[in-house]
Amino acid sequence: MKRPVILLTGGGTAGHVSVNEALIPVLDERGYEIHYIGSYEGIEKELIGNGHSDVVYHPIQSGKFRRYFSMKNFTDPFKVGAGIIQAMSIIKKVSPELIFSKGGFVSVPVVLAAKMLKVPVVIHESDVTPGLANKLALPFSKHIFTVFEQTLNYVPSGKATCSGPIIRPELFNGVKQDGLRIAGMTGEKPVLIIMGGSQGSAILNVATRKDLNSIMKTFDVIHLCGKGNLDEELESIPGYTQFEYVTEGLPHLLAAADFVVSRAGSNAIFELLALRKPMLLIPLTAAKSRGDQILNASHFKSLGFAEVITEEELEEHSLSLQLNKLMNNKDMLVKKMNETTLPKTPEQMVELIMNYK
Secondary structure (H helix, E strand, O other): OOOOEEEEEOOOOOHHHHHHHHHHHHHHHOOOEEEEEEEOOOHHHHHHHOOOOOEEEEEEOOOOOOOOOOHHHHOHHHHHHHHHHHHHHHHHHHOOOEEEEOOOOOHHHHHHHHHHOOOOEEEEEOOOOOOHHHHHHHHHOOEEEEOOHHHHHHOOHHHEEEOOOEOOHHHHHOOHHHHHHHHOOOOOOOEEEEEOOOOOOHHHHHHHHHOHHHHOOOOEEEEEOOOOOOOHHHOOOOOEEEEOOOOOOHHHHHHHOOEEEEOOOHHHHHHHHHOOOOEEEOOOOOOOOOOHHHHHHHHHHHOOOEEEOOHHHHHHOOHHHHHHHHHHOHHHHHHHHHOOOOOEOHHHHHHHHHHHO
């Protein structure tokens, strides 16, 4: 008997992939044949195409939708058109019961193709305000799930539900001693993990390395700096370990961490909240993004879950000074985090999604 098929899509950043990664084991256990449409070179190809043998990965063309002038704005619509044709061919071939879209530019051709072929689409939005890709996809979807309650103000009320965040279960399985071993640390000092997102952050990297001597008077440091951003001159410093990007070992490194410095992508900060990690958030500026991280960080700050500084403040003041404030407020932050309920399990999310097939 042929297994039922579900098709997942989303990409561009790890945040657009992590929710899908959380759902894949549940869908597999339920007997679904899982297909994934992503880009040819995005991080989703590495995380899904190369990381999940139980998923069939299909790459398609996808253009980027920019809010600024670029010559590529004249050519990328043709890529989107090609992506729609490719997505239609894939959807016809695999015949999914439903398509679940996490967003990112690669998802737009998939959602448009699904509408043409009358395949139901469910969207998931992690940020306070919907991203451009999800805004474009909304009219062609059957339902949208949101992480933030406030997001319901920006989407059609008749087809939207706030489901809260979905956390990868493996993050709760981290072992502190394994994390210390991976990082080459003793655990004698508090451990600080600095996360610049899946692509790294030049500003966080510069601020960390500029103030590293002061930071290491208090902390051992695990630095996730992004591809191509390792500093060979710092390789032999005891108590400082740098990685370009970590996948399988991340739960252990997070278990070893006592404090976290992070960008303010929704998936990342909700994972840190679920793990009860005191966090200092440094959101992308509005000039470099659509401002979603600023809203995310502001919301967490208002609820007492995190300390927040801007990039401008980081450039004016040392990172070590901000970390002292984080340490002083640790107990208060953890108390507020402990008062929240744990997020939905992937099993619960799959139940919600399947109501719309």
